Amino acid sequence: MASYKQLTAELEKLHQEVAAAREKEIAQAIADIKQKVAEYDLTAEELGFKTERKPARKATSTSVARYRNPKTGETWSGRGRSPAWLAGKNRERFLIEM
Known part of the structure; x- marks a missing residue:
């Protein structure tokens, strides 16, 4: 059975991997969204965002x-x-x- 220190070190490593994977996927999602917005010439209003101030x-x-x-x-x-x-x-x- 692994010791407490080994488990916490493993947990920290997993947290770092999760954060890195999340950042990578967010960057890809943003790139995809930007590409679709440009491709279809979408506006913020068409996407449901309020631009009215x-x-x-x-x-x-x-x-x-x-x-x-x-x-x-x-x-x-x-x-x-x-x-x-x-x-x-x-x-x-x-x-x-x-």
């Missing part, structure tokens, strides 16, 4: 300022982290009249 998202407009610091004129839209000048203060005092 989604349109780019529209650029979102900037938010309207809702709060203003009367000392510096700095504004904040009310989205995201609140600015330091507004922290711990009554926000209603800084509301911009619309």
Whole structure:
């Protein structure tokens, strides 16, 4: 009976052979496919691949300022982290009249 080391070495050799055989067969399959595509002038759509791309998202407009610091004129839209000048203060005092 073979030892553990012999069996693991044999297994590793088999894994390498499997990987090499797979690479060889994949290369042959790709070559065959390319030849057929060229021969019949096939398109990606005819083969069932989607070539349609989604349109780019529209650029979102900037938010309207809702709060203003009367000392510096700095504004904040009310989205995201609140600015330091507004922290711990009554926000209603800084509301911009619309």
